[in-house]
Amino acid sequence: MGKIARLHSLAGKRTTTQRKLLLDLIQQAGGHLDADELYRRAREQEPTISLSTVYRNLKLFKELDLIDERHFAEEHHHFEAKATVEHHHLVCLGCGRVIEFKSPLIERMKRQLSRQNGFVVTDVEVCMMGYCARCQESMASG
């Protein structure tokens, strides 16, 4: 899995206005964006940008390992800037809020798998669905 070190984030790819804007928006966002939300935000600063450009660059960023793609229980994909620390997601089925969490248990699980099945894990997605404290309250009272 040797990977050639990248000199800067775009690794020789051309730095177009659109590409830079998209990358900035993703990194600023902090949270999770889908292609459409990113498109909407990008158009505020670059009204002629097209949705294809958004998709093409998301694909590129993924290849360059600059972003992670997430598959929540929805039809479309979500993206987020590559995490410095691996973390996972709690999705509240009440309000739709996505809460990030991390747990050392996941590392242990990886190790267990490689020991038991000889499987080398390169990427983990943990998605827990349920109800956040707030939604539980409003269900109890409502």
Added chain:
Amino acid sequence: MGKIARLHSLAGKRTTTQRKLLLDLIQQAGGHLDADELYRRAREQEPTISLSTVYRNLKLFKELDLIDERHFAEEHHHFEAKATVEHHHLVCLGCGRVIEFKSPLIERMKRQLSRQNGFVVTDVEVCMMGYCARCQESMASG
């Protein structure tokens, strides 16, 4: 979350030939099916069945909690008969094979989350991606 007990699996819904066939196929399959694969198998026994019927029934089965829907890193969804025992998935990026596993660590993680965030977890999806033993070998030799 109160749920009226179901008398039998289809809970008052009509037992059509197609519906029964689809449910049988899913339960026999053991593994993971996508809508198209299910359609293909169903047509072997019921050549006039339509893809819409497959989708409509998958939706119904999901509502009746007879199947689980999975979101591997692909465009379409996979389904499997409701698991008696909660288990999770290893997806090999080399050969595409899906290996099931279970781990007590996941229960612990759930408990930790409810303790730390007051979040009640109703459903968990853990998807680990990487390379199975076989694919590691062929990468090393190839």
Added chain:
DNA sequence: GTTGGTGCAAAGTGTTTGCACTCTG
């Protein structure tokens, strides 16, 4: 007999692609 379920075709999503034009390097 009602009316829920089906098959078909048409529409709806989210995403990708072909092409001519534009701009980076």
Added chain:
DNA sequence: CAGAGTGCAAACACTTTGCACCAAC
């Protein structure tokens, strides 16, 4: 100034829906 990247529209893959007919209850 070559060719990577763009905008646009058309194509794509998967899923849902409207409608007329059919069959389970």
